[in-house]
Amino acid sequence: MDFCIGLDLGGTNLRAAAIDQSGKMLDKIAGATKYTEGREAVLDEMVTAIATLRDRHGAAGFRGIGVGAPGFIRIQEGFLTNSNNLPYLENFPLRDEISRRLDARVILENDAKAAALGEKWMGAGRGVDDLVLLTLGTGIGGAIISGGRLIRGYVGMAGELGHCTVVPNGNPCGCGNQGCLEKHASATAVSAMARLMHLGDALSSKDVYELARQPGEAGDKARDIWRVVGEALGIALATLVNTFNFPLYLLSGGMLPAWEFFAPHMLRTVERRSYTYRANQTGTRIAQAALGNEAGLYGAAYLPWLEG
């Protein structure tokens, strides 16, 4: 049976899967990435995972490799730029090196963009050719699929939706801007707001979610935080809806459990702020992604099929 291998070089885990053309996951390998051991260790781990899957399922049916990695991707050159997690892979010919070691075709893509492709192929975006994905984690990433293809931008930096301005005089961001979406709606922002509101000095977004489920004053404060998150997401999504008029906007990532607390504010804000949304409310879906942290794995494996 024909299959491709997708590899997801995540923040803490390296995962790989063999997936056939129908999107069926045949096999999966997961392990903690040896990030701290440097480039050679990570390369060996990647190659070993892929080779293991290929050997298990037969080289005859093997059709290619997709790799999702954190950072900007120069798609033509096949290397990463600006990867905070993997600095030793920046400007290194990652695609060609993996390709050489395994004697196989490799496509390298940004992890959020791979996740969007995964959702389009086998998740919440199945059958949809035009969609936007927002990944809500410690930061906020994004990806745009138009006509079934990723918008990459000319140096692979398209989709930096976490740095859209939602509050012109808002919190300063490491990117140099103020009031970026991710300064008001990421897990990091939730923790910072919890600290400012004297809920606790080291609460995670999950803690703030749990608090929001409680009655009383602390619960009220936690729910206020999720309202702020929802309104910031709503401002950004209203602009995205006005910009693209796409039928689908997906949200994914570790903040999704708090959907019940932020989504009503988010949707109310989009409805108020986007005429385009109001004019097409039944046809414009803002919804949760479906594949969780396997989206990037599906998307990576989809790349060789998609790129032909």
Add this chain to the structure above:
Amino acid sequence: MDFCIGLDLGGTNLRAAAIDQSGKMLDKIAGATKYTEGREAVLDEMVTAIATLRDRHGAAGFRGIGVGAPGFIRIQEGFLTNSNNLPYLENFPLRDEISRRLDARVILENDAKAAALGEKWMGAGRGVDDLVLLTLGTGIGGAIISGGRLIRGYVGMAGELGHCTVVPNGNPCGCGNQGCLEKHASATAVSAMARLMHLGDALSSKDVYELARQPGEAGDKARDIWRVVGEALGIALATLVNTFNFPLYLLSGGMLPAWEFFAPHMLRTVERRSYTYRANQTGTRIAQAALGNEAGLYGAAYLPWLEG
């Protein structure tokens, strides 16, 4: 010689041109549109202009008709929705009616989107496949070309960039939002600011441009207005640069003469607010469109060539 006919149904003028495949304008007809005389008068005027050009240049070389019109376009159905200037053309089968009367293929497109195609084909976007156009007039329109094709959105409403939020608690807009770009950076916004700043009750953006060229207090106020315009455009452009990472962002419309006064603030704001811009400053151009009010005419004529 092969040619297409482009027709631009503008706010006050109807113009049509015969343009060959190399982008050479062979002939042009311009006149005041009989908007107030109703649908039949406008249809007759359109058909007469096109038929005149076709007869002059020979039916043998005639390859099709493109029409740019103000409003949202249902591209599959070939009609306009939400056209403030031409309400009697809303939901009317405009494409098919023109096609029937002239026995020719017609493609209908939004006027700002046609202008973007015109700039891409023969203007400031020549040779560029990925660009964004902002049209700065009484309102602010927009269009996005990705991979050489317009992003239309699923009911033709993509590119409503004038309604991106730049100031969350800013001026209320007729679209239901607050702080839309066009409430802070359109010609209408410039006039409103001039009134608020006691520069005059009925100043046009051209008047405010002339004032800005004068020394003294009134000139200072006028220059302040252009600073506000530049900063609002800068916020929106920073988000667009972060979203698309395209190489080109064009501005067109009646406000361009004031470029010298708003552009420095606009560019400084983009530089501060967009990491993507700073990382690719030499490759990211924010520039003036080149074709003026003929862009839509070129774009309309390009449509039959483009859509094959």
